Amino acid sequence: MIALPWKDVEPAKIHRLFYPQVPVVLTAEFQGHIGGMPAIWCMPLSFNPPLVGVAIAPEHATYEMLIGAQAFAINWLNFSFAKQVGELGEESAKGVRDKLSTVGLSFVKGSLTGQPMIRDAEGVLECRLHERHRIGTHELIVGEVVAASATENFTEYWDFSKYKPILYAGTEDVGRKCWVFRSGIGEKTIVPLKHQV
């Protein structure tokens, strides 16, 4: 019997095996309130119709806005905005009129859904809520993409010499607990968590 090079990974850490992952920012507006939250569990689900899935915990205020609006946007930001993306994960949208502005981001409204799209986004999808499935602790939101846009850094594919995606790599304790974001070229940004755990 050949010894295997593996050891057990405890259940609470399984999701970390998927790192690094590119976080998107999920944005939604309902009744005049603008929400935005980073989401790491997000991927395409179908080519035609173009459907995308994002799994989020239903406790989020932005989730409630998304359900209220029956629509939402998905935004990709350059690595230079890693700090803002981290900060959006630190506060709730509850009771805030425009959460995006609290981290210095502005938005424009999508022409097909009216949903907020981050002005500095490299890429953005306007989605209509297509279906949703409760799966364990999270809800899988399936959106139909009704419009997709990107900067000139995307043509056939991303030009990664210009668009530097954020690669989420977990947290790190350097005196205080921080998010860790890496660029695709070895740079690293750490964003301190406001609420130390």
Added chain:
Amino acid sequence: MIALPWKDVEPAKIHRLFYPQVPVVLTAEFQGHIGGMPAIWCMPLSFNPPLVGVAIAPEHATYEMLIGAQAFAINWLNFSFAKQVGELGEESAKGVRDKLSTVGLSFVKGSLTGQPMIRDAEGVLECRLHERHRIGTHELIVGEVVAASATENFTEYWDFSKYKPILYAGTEDVGRKCWVFRSGIGEKTIVPLKHQV
């Protein structure tokens, strides 16, 4: 009115906005046949129970094995195996006794599911089929993780100074069509497609 920096992305290219993504290799055995295929649309869906989702086109032979077995494994390989991962995407498992061996990979059987796990994997999940949803062109396979393992390169998180994940970044035409894989530190590997399109 401020001009927006975006242009439209055609529907067939929407999934490329999600790049770079870490491909996993989905493995399954049914009736003595070993299948393996790269999957890029794969993410966690729930913390507790630990559930993961992988969206694949049901035409794949490995899909049929997975459904037959009602179980499967998810494998993460180091960047040094990018070529093998690409090659697994180039051929079908149909009629092949052990597809993994055709690209030089060996496997061990998971103790809980009996499913094949790639011996050189950095991380591996044993999953039982939990539920599945047809969503557009693809089927979302939801697996309950019954065992998770990783090399010593994973403790609290991945040590990216040792584990170099594969970052799938699309294809490129350098005389012939190639897959493009990037490491997290700016290295790039291109794998020629066997079947030129």
